[in-house]
Every structure is written in structure tokens, then in C-alpha cells.
Amino acid sequence: MTCRQVVELMTDYLEGSLSVLERARFEEHIAGCDGCRAYVAQLRTTRKVVGRLADEPVPAAVERELLEAFRSWRSLK
Amino acid sequence: MGDAPFDSELEALRAGDEAAFQSLIQRYHGPMFRLAMTYVGDRGVAEDVVQEAWLTCLRSLDRFEGRSSLKTWLFGILVNVARSRRRKESRILPFASIFRRDDSDSRRPTVDRSRFGSDGMWRNGPQSWDNLPESKVLGDETLQHVRSAIDTLPPKQREVILLRDVAGFDAGEVSSLLGISAANERVRLHRARATVRQKLEEYLR
Numbered sequence: 001m002t003c004r005q006v007v008e009l010m011t012d013y014l015e016g017s018l019s020v021l022e023r024a025r026f027e028e029h030i031a032g033c034d035g036c037r038a039y040v041a042q043l044r045t046t047r048k049v050v051g052r053l054a055d056e057p058v059p060a061a062v063e064r065e066l067l068e069a070f071r072s073w074r075s076l077k
Numbered sequence: 078m079g080d081a082p083f084d085s086e087l088e089a090l091r092a093g094d095e096a097a098f099q100s101l102i103q104r105y106h107g108p109m110f111r112l113a114m115t116y117v118g119d120r121g122v123a124e125d126v127v128q129e130a131w132l133t134c135l136r137s138l139d140r141f142e143g144r145s146s147l148k149t150w151l152f153g154i155l156v157n158v159a160r161s162r163r164r165k166e167s168r169i170l171p172f173a174s175i176f177r178r179d180d181s182d183s184r185r186p187t188v189d190r191s192r193f194g195s196d197g198m199w200r201n202g203p204q205s206w207d208n209l210p211e212s213k214v215l216g217d218e219t220l221q222h223v224r225s226a227i228d229t230l231p232p233k234q235r236e237v238i239l240l241r242d243v244a245g246f247d248a249g250e251v252s253s254l255l256g257i258s259a260a261n262e263r264v265r266l267h268r269a270r271a272t273v274r275q276k277l278e279e280y281l282r
Contacts, residue, residue, distance in 0.1 A: 002197025007188050011267035015248060017259070035202025039274075042203055046274040049215060049223050050242040056107045062124070066102055066131055067095060073135045074093040 001029045006036050010043055087147055091138055102131075105148065108244040109155050115232040115239070116159035117166060126162050130155040149250055152240070156254060181233035181264070187271035206281055219280065226276035230269050237262055238269035 001009075006029050012018050013026055030036050089097035109130065113123035133154050141150060194200040206214055213219065227235060240251045252262045 002193070003199045003202070004186070004188070004190075004193045004197040007271075008186065008267070011263055011270065015263055015266075017263060033199075034205075035199035038203045038205040042206060042274050042278065043270055045206055045214060046223075046270055046277055047242050049219055049277065050227070050238060050270075050273060051245070052215065052220055053111070053224065053227070053243045054104075054108060054245070058102055058106045062106065063099070063102055066106075066128065067099060069128070069132060070095060070098045070135065073132070074095075077093065 001025050003029075003033060003036055006030070006033070007039055010040055013040070014043065084143070087138075087141070087143060090147075101147075101151070105151060105244070108239055109152065111227075111239050111243065112152070112155060112236055113159050115236045116163045122162065122166065123159075126159045127155065129162075130158045133158065148244075149246070149254065152244065152246070153254055181231050181268060183268075184264070187268055188275075203278060204282065209281060214281065219277065222276055222280045223273055226273045227269075230272060234265045234269035234272075237265040238273070241266055242270075 006026060009018065009022065009026055013023065018026060030040065086097055086101070090101075106127065109127045110123055113126040113130075114120070117123050117126060130151070134151050137154075141147070145153070192199065192201045227238065230238065236255065237251060240246045240254065241248070246254070248259060248262060252259050255262070257265075
């Protein structure tokens with residue numbers, strides 16, 4: 001396998017969707033390739049940084065409005 | 078994002094516990110808003126869509142049978158509301174229908190060919206980020222680059238990376254939420270993460 005092929009298999013690898021044979025060839029390549037090892041590590045880091053977007057705070061005005069909607073829903077129950 | 082206390086959470090909501098609702102808002106509102114933006118593109122309309130999804134959720138709470146998690150159900154409602162709003166908008170703005178046409182499903186290479194030699198091996202390989210301080214890699218400025226990279230992704234890629242990596246759904250949940258195959262989801266996720274990685278590489282080099 002070439003690096004150019006391996007980078008396009010990275011997500012299939014991380015998702016566990018490579019066949020047993022492909023996975024073995026992928027891992028064999030990675031073991032001997034600094035560039036591809038760095039690439040897969042960068043994808044993992046990317047996923048982690050993207051995950052931080054989940055911590056963005058909800059705008060106070062939006063939260064207030066939704067809580068008001070909740071109270072009026074509750075009062076109609 | 079923990080999924081543990083859902084049954085008690087559902088009971089609390091049904092009982093009218095405001096703190097339970099607030100906790101849901103704090104966990105899911107951000108990803109829901111970002112997801113809505115992939116359908117309608119306009120911030121004001123996206124805010125409306127998310128609000129309508131929350132209200133629909135409250136109004137149907139008594140009919141929710143708990144066959145999926147509360148979170149999956151909530152995002153499913155959001156996708157339905159966003160899709161129907163988008164259909165409405167595209168009747169008003171005929172060009173909105175081309176809005177989601179993009180190359181998300183393409184098999185084009187995600188890494189520039191010039192980075193490989195004619196033998197297909199790295200010519201100009203990525204440098205490890207291991208020696209960078211974590212405060213830089215996970216810092217606010219990095220996050221800002223990630224945010225703008227995600228905002229420029231084609232909508233079909235954006236919705237997948239948001240659901241997987243921000244909202245924290247697993248692969249099966251996302252393919253059923255969006256009604257796409259597992260293979261298609263992987264292609265979109267691959268393209269999305271590759272683009273964000275590249276933007277990070279440019280910033281962190």
C-alpha cells in the first residue's frame with residue numbers, strides 16, 4: 001500500500017470497517033511509516049478538538065426564552 | 078457527552094422539572110443549532126427551527142415511548158423540522174434547492190497529490206503534533222480555526238461531523254437519523270475530518 005492509498009483508508013480504519021486483510025496491510029504500512037502515523041494521530045486530535053464545540057455556551061437570551069416556553073408548557077399540562 | 082441518566086431524565090421532564098430541561102438545553106442546543114444551520118443557512122431561521130424542535134419535543138413528551146434515547150429522539154425531531162422548513166424556504170427561494178448540492182459523496186483524494194511522490198509515498202509528510210503544547214493544540218485559537226473550517230464544509234459533510242464528533246452519536250445512530258448508508262456516512266465523515274485536519278495543520282505548523 002502507498003501512503004496516498006493509506007490516507008484515504010484512515011476513516012474506514014478508525015471506524016473499524018476495513019476487512020481483516022485490509023486492516024492487516026494498513027497496520028503493516030503504518031508501523032513503518034512516520035508520515036502516516038502522524039496523519040492518523042492528527043485525525044484523532046482533530047476529532048478531539050472538534051468535540052470541544054459541544055462545550056460552547058448557550059446564549060443567555062436563548063436559554064431564557066426556552067425556559068419560559070418550558071414553564072408555559074408545564075402550566076398547560 | 079454522557080448518555081447515562083436518560084430514563085430518570087425523561088421522568089423528570091414529564092414531571093415538569095425545569096432543571097432537567099435546562100440541562101438538556103445546555104448539552105444539546107449548540108449542536109442542534111449548528112445542525113439546523115446545515116439545512117437553512119440563515120441564523121434567524123435556524124434559531125426558529127431549534128426552538129420549534131424543542132417545543133415539539135415538549136408537546137410530544139407524553140407520547141414518547143423511549144424506544145430510542147431521548148437524545149436521538151430530540152435530534153430526529155430537529156432533522157424533521159429543519160427539512161420541512163427548508164422545503165418551505167425553497168418554494169420561496171427557488172435557488173435554495175441547489176444549496177445542498179456538493180461533492181460530499183465524491184471519491185476525490187482528500188490530501189493534495191503534490192504531497193506525494195510519483196511512487197505514492199509522502200514527499201512532504203505531516204509533522205507530528207506530539208511536541209506541541211497541549212494548551213496550543215486544544216486552545217481557544219485552535220478552536221476558532223476548527224469552527225471556521227466546519228462552517229465552510231459542504232452541508233452534507235457538516236451534518237455528519239457535527240452529529241458524530243460534536244453531538245457524540247455513534248455511526249449507526251447517524252445513518253438512521255439522516256437516512257443514509259453506513260458507507261456514505263463514512264465517506265462524508267472522512268472528507269469532513271480531512272478538511273478540518275488540513276486547516277489545523279496549516280495553523281499548527
